[in-house]
Amino acid sequence: MTTGEKRLTAAVVIPCLNEEESIGELVAEIRAIADDAENPVEIVNILVVDNGSSDSTARVAAQAGARIVTEPTPGYGRACLSGVLASGPVDLIVLMDGDRCDRPAELPLLVAPLLAGEADLVVGSRIRGSFEPGSLMPQQIVGNRVAAFLVKRFHGVSLTDIGPFRVIRKSDLMRLGMREMTYGWSIEMIVRAARNDLTVSEVPVSYRKRSGGVSKVSGNVKASLKAGYRIIMAIFRARKDDSPLPPDLAEAIKQQGSSER
Numbered sequence: 001m002t003t004g005e006k007r008l009t010a011a012v013v014i015p016c017l018n019e020e021e022s023i024g025e026l027v028a029e030i031r032a033i034a035d036d037a038e039n040p041v042e043i044v045n046i047l048v049v050d051n052g053s054s055d056s057t058a059r060v061a062a063q064a065g066a067r068i069v070t071e072p073t074p075g076y077g078r079a080c081l082s083g084v085l086a087s088g089p090v091d092l093i094v095l096m097d098g099d100r101c102d103r104p105a106e107l108p109l110l111v112a113p114l115l116a117g118e119a120d121l122v123v124g125s126r127i128r129g130s131f132e133p134g135s136l137m138p139q140q141i142v143g144n145r146v147a148a149f150l151v152k153r154f155h156g157v158s159l160t161d162i163g164p165f166r167v168i169r170k171s172d173l174m175r176l177g178m179r180e181m182t183y184g185w186s187i188e189m190i191v192r193a194a195r196n197d198l199t200v201s202e203v204p205v206s207y208r209k210r211s212g213g214v215s216k217v218s219g220n221v222k223a224s225l226k227a228g229y230r231i232i233m234a235i236f237r238a239r240k241d242d243s244p245l246p247p248d249l250a251e252a253i254k255q256q257g258s259s260e261r
């Protein structure tokens, strides 16, 4: 990056449920790239969204320098949306999980297609990149392939993975009308982006084993089946706009509209 050039600002949103063993180090890794003047975007906010952790996730994350968003309603999607709504006036939203599987140091790779004007939503693909043995369960790989197949079939978007590490302009994300409150959130974003004529692309990323703690989804067969069902149903739901928007999102969109007029 050349000196004097204005960088886009970004907020990193991390949904977290009982991640006290990994969240401190993850926030430290993000702060390390945030302090790097060579980083192509300026990270102005690190938001850890906790809804119902029974461990010290919130305390550890706050001590590491994150802002804590406390969301009373449970759910992965609900947590992501609350983080986005609390992120303030930033250009970009970066999403990643709190188990330290995604690598913050790869953020420059993720944002490159967006900054080059080649993509509007960039998703990190662990399949095109790499993953440590045991970090992705077979059912996760297959489930994501099935979801990717349906997205290709319905919307012509070619992806190899539906990963959590991604970047999108906040203004674009706000107008997508995200409605999924649980694990359908990630696929919903892709389907709604495609329906809104945004360019969705993927870049290879590498994926680590979680640093500690317990998987809420892929490590458990029953939870995986349930999440898989929700993800597939979310693809079909995201093809329509017939369900009401979450009230806080509807209000934020209304306010954004009135301030733009």
Ligand SMILES: Nc1nc2c(ncn2[C@@H]2O[C@H](COP(=O)(O)OP(=O)(O)O)[C@@H](O)[C@H]2O)c(=O)[nH]1
Pocket: 014, 015, 016, 017, 018, 019, 049, 050, 051, 074, 075, 076, 079, 096, 097, 098, 099, 214, 215, 216, 217, 218, 219
């Ligand atoms: N706030 C919040 N975070 C969640 C919830 N469920 C999962 N997470 C977080 O979402 C991320 C993905 O969950 P994880 O258990 O790693 O699922 P896996 O990657 O499929 O094994 C982790 O950072 C979790 O802590 C939830 O209900 N609320």
Ligand SMILES: [Mg+2]
Pocket: 097, 099, 101, 210, 215
């Ligand atoms: Mg995980």
